[in-house]
Amino acid sequence: MSHEWILSASGTMRDTDHEEGLQDKGAVIANNDREANESDSDSEEDGSDMFSFDFDEEIVVCIDLSAGKLGCSILDYHTKTLQVFNQDYVVNKTTISSHDLIDDADSSANDISLLIGLLIMEVTPTICLVPVRLEDWIFDYVKTKCDEIKCRLELQPIKCFKKWNLLQSLQLRGHDNLTILNDILSNSRFTTTVTLGTIGCILANHEQHVQRDEYNDSTATNNMITGRQVQNTFEDVIHDITYIDIRDRMVLDENTISALNIFPTAHIGHDNMMRNGFLSIFELFNQVSSDYARRILKSWLFNPLTNREQIEKRYCIIRTLLDKQNAIIFNELAQSIKGCPDAFGFINQLRSGKSTLGTWTKVASFLEKGIAIFQLVSALKLGSVDGTILHDIKYKVDLSALKECLRKVETVIDFDASRDTKSLTLNTGIDNRLDECRNIYNHLEGILLDVAREAQTFLLNTLPQTDCKITKSLEKLVNAVYIPQLGYLVTVNALMESFLVNIPDLEWEEIFRSPENIYFKNDRVLELDETYGDIYGAISDFEIEILFSLQEQILRRKTQFTAYNILLSELEILLSFAQVSAERNYTEPQLVKNECILEITNGRHALYETFLDDYIPNSTMVDGGLFSELSWRKQNKERIIVVTGANASGKSVYLTQNGLIVYLAQIGCFVPAERAKIGIVDKILTRIRTQETIYKTQSSFLLDSQQMAKSLSLATEKSLILIDEYGKGTDILDGPSLFGSIMINMSKNERCPRIIACTHFHELFNENVLTEHIQGIKHYCTDILISQNYNISGTAQIKEDRESEGITFLFKVKKGISKQSFGIYCAKLCGLNRNIVERAEELSNMINRGDDVVQQCGKLTEKEMGEFQKNQEIVKKFLSWDLDLETSTTSENLRLKLKNCLR
Structure with a gap:
């Protein structure tokens, strides 16, 4: 049931129940407005209307790897844009750098993962399509990425990747669109074979959804859509086609x-x-x-x-x-x-x-x-x-x-x-026909009032005079209404039905009835039908035409x-x-194409400085010569910075600070520094944060090593690698050995990237490993102030009045090597128990003096010796106690004797 506004004979409006079949008729007279039935809901205001296929906000990506080539295409239903690779990317070589990678399985796997991961993270698709023949390890990787962004992963049959003919059915407009479409089709046998298959799969997937929606639509015909209809469907969802070109992009994993x-x-x-x-x-x-x-x-x-x-x-x-x-x-x-x-x-x-x-x-x-x-x-x-x-x-x-x-x-x-x-209300004066219909509609209340009075007069003259009770209430029982599509009607209250049958030759045709009223057509309302017609429908038609x-x-x-x-x-x-x-007082950086340089004056961390009123800036200088210079070491150039320093002195922030300055410069933004000169970077690769989740069962060091291996294998001479304490997750020999080996090996590499690494492996900085004079490597350390109350040589505290007294972190980087990390002091500031800290300082002093820690820790102190002798006396007393003589002693007396024995 619904409610309908009905005009009474007296001209007043009242709310009455109406039949369910009329609930969409919009049946109000005098003040009824078509748009009242089409008021905007909140969801409509927000633009949440969907396509007939409910695809308006979908983003579909299709990925395929076949014959050593990676192809990809993306359909964005919101922008109606189809994006495709400008060519298939060969995966056994780098597709985004200037020279080939090492041709092995790990290198290829890294390359594939990098490309696919970037695509999925950037596009954030809602549906990802892959072929059923995709290799398991690639499928698992794609599934992991899709799960992270809650994207639906769908396996597609091979036949979907062979529907190239669907691409030929696209009817695109515009010179650029036609040029790209023709280029893809003409190069399909050579450079875009796999990508073309992904396009066919996306179009086939869309076609399947269209057919499914048409089949499920209760108002649709039983016939399946024809090829012509499919073509029109593609025209509705694809307006533009563009290339996905990553050759001029920096790669971030x-x-x-x-x-x-x-x-x-x-x-x-x-x-x-x-x-x-x-x-x-x-x-x-x-x-x-x-x-x-x-x-x-x-x-x-x-x-x-x-x-x-x-x-x-x-x-x-x-x-x-x-x-x-x-x-x-x-x-x-x-x-x-x-x-x-x-x-x-x-x-x-x-x-x-x-x-x-x-x-x-x-x-x-x-x-x-x-x-x-x-x-x-x-x-x-x-x-x-x-x-x-x-x-x-x-x-x-x-x-x-x-x-x-x-x-x-x-x-x-x-x-x-x-x-x-x-x-939605249209202005007056835009269409004479609409204005005329509106004028009639607005005066319809008076017209219907006259019709109702005429009906009342007719009934008053024809009803027997004995029915005076009914006669007096005719104004309330007889009305005239207009209902869109049904026209003009006279309504009589159902209570009068028994009286109406007594009226001879009543030429009123009953149209329908509700529980309260009976709706009639008579000559007068038929005349209105002829004169004015379906006025509301006419207004609606004119408004629709104008809109x-x-x-x-x-x-x-x-x-x-x-x-x-x-x-x-x-x-x-x-x-x-x-x-x-x-x-934030950023400055415009200077970019150079061919120089392996990273020169930053008083750089700041783009995020950390937003939390601080006074951020301490730091400078960086890496000059590795030209990218093309293979003998850069012989030219006394340096491409590697090794940073040492105390714990919590800002080394990790310094690493990410430089990475962010390069990153901001290449997204086209000014950078937080007084001056910056940057040789363009093709990749920023990191071993900073261990990517641990409950889904990964590997150890932390294994995950760190995978990151390190990936960074080294993908890096080119134009890359930037940031390394934060690699090797700390294994033993005290293997960790320093691996870190030192990486630094030495990369310093001898003709295509060495720019590297900034920090470490606490101070044992490496001797004449046989990472000396200050190794070609290609320069050393920075974080600066600190040590008070006179702190023993530098042994880190033992001589005098302490406050917990924080001893070291002041300056958070400044300077040239040189720091041989101490002050980890014990850092632990003390973090609230570690004082006894633990003091014992750690004792052990540290022994190691720094070169003492045999095992021998020193094996000696008993005087206090321990006194305890030992006391315990010996107790044992002797206990062993000399003849318990056989105590058979008659009570439990309480035994307890007292044992207590005396243990004193």
């Missing part, structure tokens, strides 16, 4: 992403320091307002650039935004771009025919903000910014198209009235709007970069 805190993990702590600081680079720059801009930011963070020209274009935009001449416009631009709607979202809703008030509000907001942003960008002092986003906005965006569309939208839709009624015309005008501009949406999203990210750079 999951260890590096975790070690550098690129993306957030579980938050720790809730104090003010945690609330004011940032725990990840993503959080630091996540000042964007749209989900699409957030996705682009995530993609940028996963894929730092290696092309200097592309990076410097981003620098140029940041430099322009931060120019003092543009200060006011920069602030206005940052405010104007906030909350700019996602054009892909409302375009999808318009295409699906499920537009709501929320949809059109987003269209108007996008156009308004787009115009305002265009005007602000045009007012900027740009200088030389050819080829940048600012240049494209200023010279390639059609402002007249934006203004024209906004004018049409505001002309058609009355947003003020729509917000009041919470339904459809407006929708078509917007959709004709969809390519322009989505292209502008991408520019605005990228601009919002660069505005975030500029805001952080200004607030």
Whole structure:
């Protein structure tokens, strides 16, 4: 049952139950509005309408490895974009560096894992398709990655990867799309065989879902969709095709992403320091307002650039935004771009025919903000910014198209009235036919009131005079109503049915009845049907026609709007970069292509400094000559830094600080330093944080060694490797031996990458291993201040009044080697029991003096000797006690004698 508003003969409105079959009829007179039945729900306001296949937010990735080649394609249902590899990637050699890797199984496995892991982490798909013939170890790896992001992994039959003909059925528009499509098809036999198979699999998967939805749809016909229908389906979900090209990207593996805190993990702590600081680079720059801009930011963070020209274009935009001449416009631009709607979202809703008030509000907001942003960008002092986003906005965006569309939208839709009624309301004056129908509809209450009175008069004249009780209540019992699609009707209360049968020649045709009323057609309402017709339906038809015309005008501009949406999203990210750079006093780095250099003056940690009022900066200087110089060692160049120093003195922060400065420079952001000159890095590889989970049964040292092996095998002369205390998880001989061997071996490597490593293996720094004069290696140590109350040679404390007295950490790095880690002091500051700390200092003193620890620990102290002699006397007393003589002694007396014996 539903409720229907019915007009009474007196002109008042009342709520009455109506038959279930009329619940969708929209049956209100006088104040009924079509949009009242289509009010926007919260989910509609948020743009949550889905495709008919419920795929609007799906991201499908397909991965295949065949004949030593890796192929991949991605279908994003939100942006309607198909992304594909520009060529199959051979996996037994590096596909992203300048020379081949060592040709062995481990190297190939690392290469495959690196590529697949990066793709899955960056794209964050909802569905991952792989062939059933995929090797087990690759499948297990993909499954692990999918489980981490809660992505559904689906095995596909081999036949799906052979449906290349589906790609030929795509009907794409635009020169770029046709060029890429033709390129893929023409090169399919040579460079894109595997990738083409993944495209076919994605299209086949979509086709299967379409057929399943059509089959399950109760309103659909029983016929399966034809090839023509499938083709139209592809046209609905694929508008653009682009290449996935990782040749100009810096490679980051999951260890590096975790070690550098690129993306957030579980938050720790809730104090003010945690609330004011940032725990990840993503959080630091996540000042964007749209989900699409957030996705682009995530993609940028996963894929730092290696092309200097592309990076410097981003620098140029940041430099322009931060120019003092543009200060006011920069602030206005940052405010104007906030909350700019996602054009892909409302375009999808318009295409699906499920537009709501929320949809059109987003269209108007996008156009308004787009115009305002265009005007602000045009007012900027740009200088030389050819080829940048600012240049494209200023010279390639059609402002007249934006203004024209906004004018049409505001002309058609009355947003003020729509917000009041919470339904889509069209303006008056846009269509004479609509205005005329509305005018009739608005005066329908009076017309129906007249019809009701005529019916009352008729019944009053025909009913017998004896029924005076019924006669007096005719105004309440007889009404006239209008119900869309059924037309105009006279209603009589069911109580009068017995009287109506007594009226001779009553030419009223009963249409239907409800428990309370009987609905009739008579000559008068038939005349209204003829004169006015289904007025509500006519209004609805005219409104739909007008909205459809407006929708078509917007959709004709969809390519322009989505292209502008991408520019605005990228601009919002660069505005975030500029805001952080200004607030944190970042500086523009200098990038060089061919030099193996990392020169940083007073660099800071991008995340740690957000928690501190005063962060102590540090400088770094690595000059390894040219990348192409194989005899760099003979030129007295250095590519390796080994950092030593006390525990908790900042070595790990120093490592990640340098890694983040390089990383920020290559995502196109300024860096936290006074000056930075960086030779472009192709990979950042790390052995910093042990990746332990309950799913991994390996030991910590085994996991560390796997990370180390992966870093060394994938590194090129353009890479940066960060190593934090490798070898600490094994014994005191194997650990230092492995670390020292790695440093020596890499220092002799002609293609040695830049390496920053820290260690506590001080035994390595002697004349036979890691001396200060080894070619290719330079030594840094963290600086500390040691008070006069602390014994440097033996670490034994001479005088102590406070727990923290002894060492002051300066958190500064200087040249040289530190021979002590002050681990005992660090343990004391952490609250370890005083007795344990004192005993540890004693043992440390013995070792530093060269004493035989076993012999020294085997000697008894005077106190221990006294205890030993006392215990001997007790034993003698006990052994001399003849218990046979105590058979008659009571238990209490035995207890007293035993007590005396033990004294």
